[in-house]
Amino acid sequence: MRTIKTNAWYRMGFITVALAVIAMSINMFFAPHGVAAGGSTGIAIILYEVWHVPVAMSTMVINVALLLLAYFLVDRSTSIRILYGSLMLPLIMAVLPITKVVEDKLLAILVGSVLIAVGFAMLYMVDASSGGTTVPPLILKKHFGIKTENSLFVIDVAVSSLNIIVSGWEAFILAAFSLLITRMVMNYIATGLDRKRMLHVVSERQLPTIMRAIESVYGDLVTTVLVAGDDEGDGRDVLLVVTDQPEYKDVVLLIHKLDSRALIISGEVADVHDGQ
Structure with missing residues (x-):
């Protein structure tokens, strides 16, 4: 990825590949299928x-x-970037014929949403843009201080709402579904697909024992960190445990085996960096 970012031709x-995927x-x-899911292409x-x-x-x-508009109302560098x-x-879209490759409308929108998310994520990786309706949010941010993600969401919803007038509620619902799927897929691509579970464990007396037991059973498969409370004794010690999804349930069972009253709060994390 570094080569792509630093080499102009590779970038x-x-x-171009990302734009082709979007097209x-x-x-x-x-x-x-006549479904407009936001953006200039939706219009x-x-x-x-x-x-x-x-x-x-x-x-x-x-x-x-x-x-x-970007040239006059934002700045020249932004215009050059997009x-x-x-x-x-649009040139790639002109070359690529409109072809219905999937008859089922729901399946088509699902596949299309994943593809467009991949294309946008690729552009995001190299700080590029397909232009279009990404410009008005930049203008609103510069002149009115409105967050770009908020205004872009409103614009996409507004464009998607036009489906109601032109094609009916079904097209609008599919467009809204597409926006949701696209955002989810882009988020997963940006943060990684190998999600992990993080446990916050609170125990009256067993935290060191629990930590040693987890390290003994799972070794490098699990990351453990014992976080001490404050010096005045008002805080509680907490054991942080990061594990892959397959080991998650077994780790919870092991903790409760050692302390049935242990409080466990779990959540999903995208990645863990241990300083190496």
Whole structure:
């Protein structure tokens, strides 16, 4: 990934692949079923459904217009950063024909959502953008201090709501479902798929014993840290245990075997760095 970020040609190729993935999701899964799930491509799909304007052409016009807004209302560097994605995405969409590869609408939206999430995540990895409706949030943030994620969410919901007028409630529900799936997949890609469980263990007298037992049974499979309370004795010692999903239930059973009254609070973590 470092090579991709530092080498201009590799980075350009990586961005192009990401844009191609996004274009595939639009032309093969969203547009054929007339579902607009936010973004400039969503607006383009609405225009296609109403006036049969080619999706790629509408996307290009919208992206160029928003690119000009970014130049005048945000800054020049931002315009340059999103220039390639803004222009290349509709060009790839123009080359790639709109094809219904999946007849089932729900399955199509599910697959399309995963694909578009992968494409956006790839762009995010190299600090790139496909332009479009990512521009208005930047303008609102600069001039009004509104958080970009909030305004982008509102814009996507607004675009998705147009489905109600054009195609009905089913299309809107599918679009909303798509936004949810896309965000979830992007989050998992960004934070890693190998999720772990973290346990906060509170025990009256058994924490050192529990810690030694876990380390003895599981070794390097489990990370344990004993966190001491404050010096005045008002705080409680807590044992932090990080384990992979397969060992999670067995670790809990082991803790309760040693102390049936131990308090265990568990949660999911994406990664653990132990300083190595």
